[in-house]
Amino acid sequence: MLLGKYxxxxxxxxxxAIFALTCAWLMPTCLAVDKRGAEExxxxxxxxxxxxxxxxxxxxxxxANVTELLSKLSLAGDxxxxxxxxxxxxxxxxxxxxxxxxxxxxxxxxxxxLNMKLEAEEIHGERLFFTAALSSTGLSALFVAxxxxxxxxxxxxxxxxxxxxxxxxxx
Amino acid sequence: MMSLEDxxxxxxxxxxxxxxxxxxxxxxxxxxLPSGERFSELWLLGSGHMAEDYPFNVAEGQACKVYLGIGxxxxxxxxYKVYVKFRNQxxxxxxxxxxxxxxxxxxxxYRMFLRENEVWEREVLFSFEGISFDGNFCKxxxxxxxxxxxxxxxxxxxxxxxxxxxxxxxxxxxxxxxTLADFQYHNRFVWIWLNMTVSI
Numbered sequence: 001m002l003l004g005k006y007x008x009x010x011x012x013x014x015x016x017a018i019f020a021l022t023c024a025w026l027m028p029t030c031l032a033v034d035k036r037g038a039e040e041x042x043x044x045x046x047x048x049x050x051x052x053x054x055x056x057x058x059x060x061x062x063x064a065n066v067t068e069l070l071s072k073l074s075l076a077g078d079x080x081x082x083x084x085x086x087x088x089x090x091x092x093x094x095x096x097x098x099x100x101x102x103x104x105x106x107x108x109x110x111x112x113x114l115n116m117k118l119e120a121e122e123i124h125g126e127r128l129f130f131t132a133a134l135s136s137t138g139l140s141a142l143f144v145a146x147x148x149x150x151x152x153x154x155x156x157x158x159x160x161x162x163x164x165x166x167x168x169x170x171x
Numbered sequence: 172m173m174s175l176e177d178x179x180x181x182x183x184x185x186x187x188x189x190x191x192x193x194x195x196x197x198x199x200x201x202x203x204l205p206s207g208e209r210f211s212e213l214w215l216l217g218s219g220h221m222a223e224d225y226p227f228n229v230a231e232g233q234a235c236k237v238y239l240g241i242g243x244x245x246x247x248x249x250x251y252k253v254y255v256k257f258r259n260q261x262x263x264x265x266x267x268x269x270x271x272x273x274x275x276x277x278x279x280x281y282r283m284f285l286r287e288n289e290v291w292e293r294e295v296l297f298s299f300e301g302i303s304f305d306g307n308f309c310k311x312x313x314x315x316x317x318x319x320x321x322x323x324x325x326x327x328x329x330x331x332x333x334x335x336x337x338x339x340x341x342x343x344x345x346x347x348x349x350t351l352a353d354f355q356y357h358n359r360f361v362w363i364w365l366n367m368t369v370s371i
Contacts (some may be wrong), residue, residue, distance in 0.1 A: 050250075050279075053284065057248040058288070070284055077250075077282035085279055085319065099184075124200075131197045138193035139294055148188040157178055164172070 041099035045080050045106075052076070052106040056111035064120035069109055072166035076105040189317055212242035212290075213344045215361040228357070229365045231302040234265050237363065239342055240292035243285035250347035251291075252354055255279040257314055258339050259327040265360045272343050272356040278314060278321045297340070309336035309367045327367070335366035 033041075056073060058067045083098030172180075216238040217224035226235035254277035254369050258264070263273045283291045300320065301312025307329040314323045327336045341362035345354040 050352065053248075053250045056284075057250075057349070060248045066248075068217040070286070073284045077284060081252075081280050088276075088278070089319075089321070112326060120321065128197070128200050133199060135194050135197040139190055142186065142193060143192055145326065146182075150182060153178075154175075157175065161172070 009042060026062060033092045033096040035092055038087055038095040038099070041096045041103070042080075042083055045076075045099040045102040048103045048106045049073070049076050049080055052109040052113070055110040055117070059117035059120065060114040062117055062120045063124060064113075064116040066113065066116065069113055069116075072105055072109055076102045079105060172206065187363060206246050209245045211245060211251070211344060211357055212240070213357075213361055214238075214240045214242075214357040215255075215340070215342065215363065216223065216240070225363050227364065227366055228368045229299060230368050231300060232298055234296060234298050237295050237297075238292055239281075239295050239361075241283065241285065241344065242290045243287060245338050245346075246287055248284060248286050251283050251285060251357075252347070253281045253283075254343040254345065254346040255281075255295075255316065256341050256343065257323050257325060258341070260330065260337050260339075261328075262325075263321060264339075264341070264359075264362075265356070267358065267360075270356065270358040272345075273341070273360075277343075278323060279316050279319070299367070304336075304367075304369065311338060311367060314340075335368075338365045339363070340365060 049053055052069075053073060056066050056069050061071075079098050080154035083095045083102060087095035215225075216222060218226070218236040220238055225237065229235060237252065241251055241253070243251075254272075256273055256275045256277050258273070258275055262275060264274045265271065266268075281293070285291055295316065296318075297314060297316045299311050299314055303310045303312075308326055309329075310326045311323055316334070317355045325338060327338055329335075330337050339362050341360050342359040344359040346357045348355045
């Protein structure tokens with residue numbers, strides 16, 4: 001009886017050992033990234049970085065302060081360059097890792113840039129309205145002042161002409 | 172003394188000038204004046220950060236230093252990529268007339284985002300490993316750039332005219348085109364000639 005129990009325990013131990021060895025042998029194979037996986041990650045990162053750049057460029061063109069986003073973009077650019085360089089060396093794990101890091105870094109940048117763009121456009125619109133209103137007021141004031149000014153200047157001009165002494169020309 | 176007509180004309184012109192001055196802040200916000208020529212700079216400087224002392228005679232393991240720089244004058248934020256390529260005398264260079272890049276695969280790349288008038292510059296340290304000579308042939312196995320060993324496997328034939336085994340390290344500038352949603356060769360490249368020699 002005791003011997004039978006010992007035999008069962010031994011069998012379980014052997015199965016466990018075989019299972020553990022198989023897992024140890026298969027795990028790196030399962031986790032390793034193949035060429036295709038690395039290429040997909042690189043393409044994803046390339047697309048994500050490009051769309052983030054497009055959004056930041058648009059925000060920058062309307063005057064948004066994109067300094068913080070630009071530093072993130074630069075970091076992501078370095079990561080993607082490193083991913084491509086690592087890929088060229090045949091290190092697909094490294095390339096995958098750098099590429100996913102790049103994608104993580106640019107995540108949310110496009111939305112942030114879009115919000116900044118809308119904010120900057122709103123500020124620009126408000127500023128334009130204020131400036132246009134000031135200019136209109138100034139122009140109206142100038143128009144009224146120029147009418148009164150003309151009457152005054154004309155009167156002064158006529159007065160000066162009338163006060164002039166006639167000169168006699170000798171022929 | 173000027174006539175009343177002349178005086179009237181002068182008055183109207185003064186009023187118009189004053190009106191334009193009052194309107195100028197609004198006009199400046201609405202009217203976009205045409206900008207100047209748009210271009211990008213790409214430069215390569217020698218070890219002393221000047222356009223001299225470029226590495227030329229290179230032996231195995233000899234550390235070389237150059238400075239690579241880019242300047243953006245394109246009118247806005249730009250996304251650049253620089254390809255580092257290595258060739259022997261017979262392989263393709265970029266075609267400046269047709270604006271096409273070299274067909275060679277890059278060994279390394281750099282990426283950067285530059286605002287208008289912003290400049291990017293970095294020190295590029297490189298050396299060569301596995302230089303072997305066999306009669307009229309010289310073979311270079313690896314190029315080490317910034318500590319990263321890159322397999323190049325290039326051979327050059329002895330140049331009778333210039334007395335050397337010549338290779339060229341060159342840098343191509345590419346810029347991202349938002350319309351095409353891809354990088355385009357920017358028709359700019361800089362290079363250095365390298366003569367492989369035996370280390371003493």
